[in-house]
Amino acid sequence: MDYILSILIFFPAIAGILGFVVDKGSAKAYGVSVAAIELLLALGLWASFDTTNPGMQFTEFSPIISQFGISYNVGVDGISLFIVIMAALITLLGIILLRDDTKNMKNMIVSLLFLEMTMVGVFLSLDAIIFYMFWELSLVPMLYIIGAWGGPDRVYAAVKFFLYTFAGSLIMLVGLLAMAYLFHLESGIWSFNLLDWYTLKLTTNQQFWLFLAFFSGFAIKVPMFPFHTWLPWAHGQAPTIGSVILAAVLLKMGTYGFVRFSLPILPDASVTFTPFIMALSLIMVIYTAMVAFAQKDMKQVIAYSSVSHMGIIMIGVFAMNAEGLGGSIFLMLSHGIVSGALFMLVGVIYERTGTKIMDEFGGLAAVMPVYATVFGVMLMASVGLPLTIGFVGEFLVLLGFYKVSAIGTILAGTTIIIGSVYMLALFKKSFFGPVRHEKNLGLKDLDRRELTALLPLVAIVVWLGVYPKPILEPIDNSVKALLVQMENHAQLESTKEAIIVSKKEVK
């Protein structure tokens, strides 16, 4: 198990390179096998993961450019473990859902496997340069997926996605370099090691500027209001598989960045910026939920709802207590599962009818009952019904945030109302009422391929809604450790006060 993390990162990429020589007809089978092995490896990682240890596990360290302190350095803790597993799961199910007649199937599989490497790499990296490399590399396969398999405006959407996020990332890179420079000033050695950075005490002024630099990279990725407009374009043009991975995993890179970089390295600035982040997040939650309600295209509803839910995650990240932060990590996972499933479901109906406009459907519940049921389960998870996966994270985030701001919680809590407004409106328009077009009467219900991709997600939605403990416990341990680290590291008394690891200790 010594090199399991490296295997997890590079196995899909190596398999992807070998994939070029695979026969065209068996490309999908090859992709499924590789993704399945990757998922098994990820589950194996979980099995051998010590859930009581809140720190980094399975760490690997080998210097690359030692005079600049750049090294290949990876590790996993309770925060990243499940995101990696989710990335592997979503990739596998996404590949399963690919239609056999997808054009250039081989290129698609290779792109997806490369994408999987970059995603896993981002979440496991403990070295800023390695992190940045995976972060930027993830753009390439996605650019290709949107640009090659997308809708009519795919080139515009793909370029917009690429340039926008790339611009933000470059500013983040400046921040990372500045950070290493500051570390050098302080200690005399160069290091891009995150764990080294965690020990560095920065002045509030330095923290302020570094926070802004990191923010521009992470916030565009999340995407936070007002940097979100690339997302509806990307989703609108991306093929189903692209949207699924984008919503489920790629967006989480942004919020994960805040958790891994901004909070522990810049605790004072994180607390200083909290009102600013809160304001943006609340706008995200409410404004984009309203925009989602105005949509006519089913996929755009889900796209905007993603932004709205990412707002809740952001609120939890900056709640600065174990409930809120733990809840937001859980919500990253649950949003990945639920939004991934919802984009798959939109893809299913789009493949059958060639449209995503809700007014064109109507009465689908009678024509496609199984499809309607799966959609209904995901809808309920999306609006945060208790005993589904969606409730746990949302509840914990709002609960944690209440300590920060009661008014803010009420505003953010409107998500349970306006979230159900746009989702129920979507469901009513598409699934209820009479069937509006006669040709829709003959639509086929979910077939084996689609059920294979969707039913595991349904099972997870219920399982983790009823019994979230196996996941929540390791997350909670690592989150508490992170908060303790922040508290010890903070310069200002006010920061220490804002961070609540456990209120029992405070009293």
Next chain:
Amino acid sequence: MENLVYIALFAPFVGSLFAGLFFARSPKTHLVGVVNSSLIGIAFIAAVTLALHVAEHGAVHVTMMSWISAGDLSIPFGFLVDEVSVTMMLVVTLVSTIVHIYSTGYMNHDKAYNRFFAYLSAFVFSMMILVMSDNFAGLFIGWEGVGVCSWLLIGFWYHKEDKTFEENPSISPSWAANEAFIMNRVADLGMLVGIFLIYWNVGSLQYDVVFNALPHLADGLLVSIAIALFIGAMGKSAQFPLHTWLTDAMEGPTPVSALIHAATMVTAGVFLVIRANPLYSLEAVHGVSMFIASLGAFVAFYAASMALSARDIKRIVALSTLSQLGYMFAAAGLGAYWIALFHLAAHAFFKALLFLGAGNVMHAMDDELDIFKMGGMKKVMMGSYVYMGIASFALAGLPIMAGFYSKDAIIETAFNDGSFIIWAILVITAGMTAFYSFRQVFFTFHGEERYKALGFHPHDMYKYVLVAMAPLAILAISFGWFMDNFHEFITKNLPDYEMSHETHHLAPYLGGLVIVLALTGIFIAWKKYAGKGANAWKRDEEFEQSFIYKLVANQYYVPRFYDEFIVQPYTMASKKFWEIDKAVVDGFVDLIGKMSYKSGDVSRGMQTGSLSAYLNWMGVGALLLIVAAAITALIG
């Protein structure tokens, strides 16, 4: 005993899975109706056994497993069967069993019979979680669970198309379902805030821990918690201004209306206030409790006034439910928790009976709801006539009947408390209740047989269904006789409410006043609506044009108000935001892109390839540098 708790809780769930997983693909399997009804019956028997056990040995408390733990928060799946919850369990399972059996007949010809039973049993399961949980988060599971089941069941006939508000005030089943869900969610936010407040100040959500900690909390905090939780209660129990969903919920199949929107789910709010009685009986939150009582009295009157002129048989019953919920809140707000619970149980029995009777009428009349089109149906539907008569007598609160004991106790409580305004409103409402209940009975079963001209051929419900309804009829008559036993049982858990000696001797007169008013109401209804031939009722077109009639018939324009001032502005704003998102937010991004593109385009002109042009540009550049250096030197 632990096993019995799980049997009572999970038997309905098993039924729901049985119908949902194995039979969802076939439209109708008789077995599903039988198995699901039996499973609910088993839950009822378990509840009875538990009740006997609780009466003798006290509460049973089980913890199944932990649910959510993060930070300091730890929420288990824990279940508490004490006097209060076992009463609710008995009411829920008994009414549910009968409604299940009833549905095997009522839904006999429906295309989605199995799906119906899957939903109905799931509802019972959610309701059991709601009443049995030993903490606020568990309550919230049930709370949301019944919300979803209610959404599924109101929208059960989802294929129906949206109508205009004039044609059908509920628009369509799917519309009504969404309205119910969303309106309840508004209230749920209040409930969540209450839960957050409790957690951050007590550190636990377990009832016992929270209630023990209450005396140590600040007054303002207690008031906030009480208000927040009551907002939650207002949604489920459809209190003004969150009441419009309840009448629209009548779009669902009638057994659903009987079970969910009359007997059980809508009482969840009352249950919450009763459950949290250690909070609401504190001196510090007296103001909130008085508000609850006043709002209850207001809703009792408000709903009754709308029922006076309603024509839709189900809406009348729904409005009377709303009105009776007001009575329950009035009692709970005044601190008479056990009386509120007693009325809750009594109401569940006679209201379920009334609804199922109304269902029989609808079934006979091919889903016609307009009582103007009925009349004289007692000849063809004797069984249903007797049942609805009994239920209406009980609702009107005539002596011997269940409603007499429970409602009278509430009215006396108001008098005893010195809240004479509330008392007066409740007394007047009692008279109105008698009038509109019997207006409906006479319209339906007496007078001219108006349905004949319209070509209906009504026939009564299946015999076995009528037999299955009998327990409800018996309880509607006799439940009040056990008031003293109930009092003894329940006050082990709930605070007793003693009538003071100064007013108690007046009770017979007060009770008499109510009876006289009720009888007057029935008499007026008889005079106006039960006559035949020359005395037969005629439509008063002129009155129907009057302002007051229109006001009431349009539900005081509250649904219109919501549409004009909430729904439409929200939709408008959403569309505006979308335009802004595209034009301004995204426009700005594109502008930056265009600017860099344009500047590149313009500066391309410099790259002519001619050496002399490059030299010129070099000169310009050098000049600029010198100027810049000079300026810095001057400033520096």
